[in-house]
Amino acid sequence: MAKHLLWVDDEWPLLERLVARLKEQSVDTDCAESVAEGRLMMQGHDYDGFLIDMILPASSSPGQESDPSIWDRRPFLGLDLLEDIWALERKARPAVVVLTIAEDDRLLERLTRLKRKGVVDEILRKGVLRFEEVTHTVVCALGVACGQEGLGRA
Numbered sequence: 417m418a419k420h421l422l423w424v425d426d427e428w429p430l431l432e433r434l435v436a437r438l439k440e441q442s443v444d445t446d447c448a449e450s451v452a453e454g455r456l457m458m459q460g461h462d463y464d465g466f467l468i469d470m471i472l473p474a475s476s477s478p479g480q481e482s483d484p485s486i487w488d489r490r491p492f493l494g495l496d497l498l499e500d501i502w503a504l505e506r507k508a509r510p511a512v513v514v515l516t517i518a519e520d521d522r523l524l525e526r527l528t529r530l531k532r533k534g535v536v537d538e539i540l541r542k543g544v545l546r547f548e549e550v551t552h553t554v555v556c557a558l559g560v561a562c563g564q565e566g567l568g569r570a
Contacts (some may be wrong), residue, residue, distance in 0.1 A: 418442045419558040422461070424454035424497060425469035425515060434547050441555045450475050451493045455500060465511035465558045466501055467550075469542075470494035470518055470527075492523050502535050509534070511557035515550075517542040 421443050428435070428447045435445045446461070448454040452475045454468075472493045494514070501512060514527055514536050530536040537557045540550060 418444050419464040419560055420461070421445045421465045421467060421554065421558070422448065422454065422457055422463045423467040424448045424451070424472065424494070425467070426450065426472055427469070431547075434550055437547055437551045438554060441551060442560055443555060443558060449473070451496055454497050458500065458504075462506070463510055465513070465554065466497070467513045467515065467554060468494045468497050470514060470516040470523060472497075492518065492520070495523075495526070498530060498535060511554075511559075512536050513538045513540060513550075513554055513557050515540050515542050 419442065421438065423435070423445050425431075425447070426449045428449065435447065438445050445467075446457055446463075448457050450473045454472075470492045474493060494516075498512065498514075501510060504510070512535065516523065516527070516539070518524075524539075527536060527539050531539060538553050540553060
């Protein structure tokens with residue numbers, strides 16, 4: 417049975433090959449380009465996992481992009497989605513893989529703490545990623561192809 421993933425990343429259109437690779441591994445992928453779009457897609461969907469970028473616009477609607485002064489104060493809006501995922505009332509916790517290019521020590525420390533708490537399964541640094549690495553990490557977290565139940569379990 418195919419797993420269902422929500423990928424929230426403002427650069428995903430550049431990486432459509434990755435969506436095709438995930439499909440080959442029985443992972444159906446919905447994509448959102450902003451925090452607002454991701455939240456809308458989460459409503460009424462029971463995703464098995466999430467692939468979330470940390471640096472996201474609040475909205476993908478033309479003319480509604482985040483004010484640069486807000487980015488200075490709240491640059492890692494992907495954290496908001498992690499809080500939303502953690503608050504989901506479900507029998508089993510979904511798998512969560514985080515993507516980031518950020519070098520911010522505070523963000524990396526917070527993500528490491530969230531990984532220890534079980535909120536985040538894996539943290540991938542975008543600057544050095546290969547398609548194979550992302551595909552392998554996602555399918556393993558979902559329990560699709562690693563000979564295990566997956567990391568995203570209750």
